[in-house]
Amino acid sequence: MTDPTSQKFYELNLAERLAHLSRESGVPLEELEVLSGAGGLNADQADHMVENAVGVFSLPLGIARNFLVNGREVLVPMAVEEPSVIAGASFMAKLVRLGGGFTAEASAPEMIGQLQVLDVTDFEGARSRLEEHRAELLSMASAVDPMLMRFGGGARDLHVRLIERSEIGPFLVVHLILDVRDAMGANAINTALERIAPRVAEISGGRVHLRILSNLADRRLARAVCTIPLEALAFEGYSAEKVRDGILDAWAFAEADPYRAATHNKGIMNGVDAVVLASGNDWRAVEAGAHAYAAQSGRYTSLSIWRKDAQGNLCGELEMPMAVGIVGGATRVHPAAQVGLKLMKVTTADELAEIIVSVGLAQNLAALRALATEGIQRGHMGLHARQIAAAAGAKGDEIEKLAQQLVHEKTIRAERAEEILKEWRKQAYD
């Protein structure tokens, strides 16, 4: 692989980028070409995925560059409609690699499933009977998916909780912990829950109501850390110390205030969701887990932590639930997701989780660095102006020319774009 820090990938045209990507990644061009056009999924494939399908809905797919995760170069596919996200992640990854790249880890892929048990009369008796039957219930749950057992997964534990509710009275909740290996695991856990539910009812003497996984996957966490050498933070008129301290002050705001934390975490999810989506995973599940985890202390706060080390370098950390898989579901049937996984060269769900959390941290840094210095609008302007120009009806070379004019006038508005276009076309006609 050539040195990614010297690439000017963004200067190539679409066809050249695909060819370059193919050479760089070793993924054959014919396979990458599924990304062109409708984004790899056709209406017939969509028809097998959802009910009442009438077609497909596409999003831009870009490649974030410069990522070094656990010492490995990674090309990161990101599906996202927002300008500046991919550029921001790539640029921050470039700064992070000056400090050795991202160090990331994922805990065991253990999902939590919940059974709500109502109408229990003897709570302590039910709890101790369920605990006595733990081994039997775990082996019942494991037997549901022999394939999972073959790959080293299976049921790991059972916890019994009592929840007090004045409206309906207290009820029991049984948590089933299932190691789902390289799957996202929703199907595995929901099937296992449905299988053990009747036996749980018998043992507890209650009635099993809900049987569903929890998206607060706090036993399946991914964590990334990075260090940016202080001197790498300086740019234009901003000293390195000013940028670093500005980022730390911005983080303190998110840490203290839920209004700010929601936006701060949204910035993290810009990166996380884009990779979750490009790998065919369930981004709503990851979103739900992220925000519930951010509120786990009882107060919603920042998912990331930023601090300075003894040498004054900037250090970042992001830990969050990461229920993603590389087998099953859309990861298997969506051709673009298959290409995405190949580009990242991931062989386990853990590796995918480690990349995703690293991208989330990079994205957070991009937002904080911009917000703490020149603001985010400057970075957004170019692409936003191109979107407005295209929407106003500009075609071909006109799009770039009109975008530049809008940026120059500092008026990136649809009415102004239409007005300029009308003037140009009138001049050409006259």
Ligand code: MEV
């Ligand atoms: C915009 O999509 C994301 C940001 O608002 C994140 C943040 O404020 O940290 C820029």
